[in-house]
Amino acid sequence: MFKELNPLLHSELRLGVMSILISADSADFTFIRKQTGATAGNLSVQLDKLSQAGYISIEKGYRGKVPRTTCRITEKGVSAFQEYVEALKSYIGKG
Amino acid sequence: MFKELNPLLHSELRLGVMSILISADSADFTFIRKQTGATAGNLSVQLDKLSQAGYISIEKGYRGKVPRTTCRITEKGVSAFQEYVEALKSYIGKG
DNA sequence: GTAAAGTAGTTTATTTTATAAACCAAAAAA
């Protein structure tokens, strides 16, 4: 009856991150932080989890002298997100 | 940008319970347990939380000699569910 | 009739997760 909800995506902050990345192609730490309203610590932890799952890639570099962490969604991430949305529909209907 | 996800509803099992009750009007413990696949212990705890939040009402009675716990969604529960679904859309788009 | 197994749950303990607090390093500003 109900499809399983991928627990890695069924988290407010991680879902927000994925939602941003699925339409933005790439986004940096600060941008994601502002859009989601998350604390830096929490965001750092959750980005790591998404990265370790292979759902996003994280590139650390510099913009001038300022460190800059850029995130991108992977193919695996895109399909995990899509499956999650499908699963959700078994709970909330077509809306 | 993103709407807040009511943490009481943003839980796989509790969301499943609410999803059942929003279309079934009333359902008993055993039925919900089978539909969701939850363990009895987990279901008991989560039903309590929904009940304490005023999202469902729980009526304990007997069917013959066998105890029977019947759940119903409340008005408050219906609107919380609807708001949750609206909030979700800010993350997943129209789908 | 009584021992064993099943039904319908609750309570408590454990694990996992999310979040917050504390911290670090470098750069810019005062």
Add this chain to the structure above:
DNA sequence: TTTTTTGGTTTATAAAATAAACTACTTTAC
């Protein structure tokens, strides 16, 4: 040159989900 700001990470704490253990009663099998 001390202070503040930016851009984070690491570690500790709080909250949540889940599982395990238990209770109470009923039915079935001997």
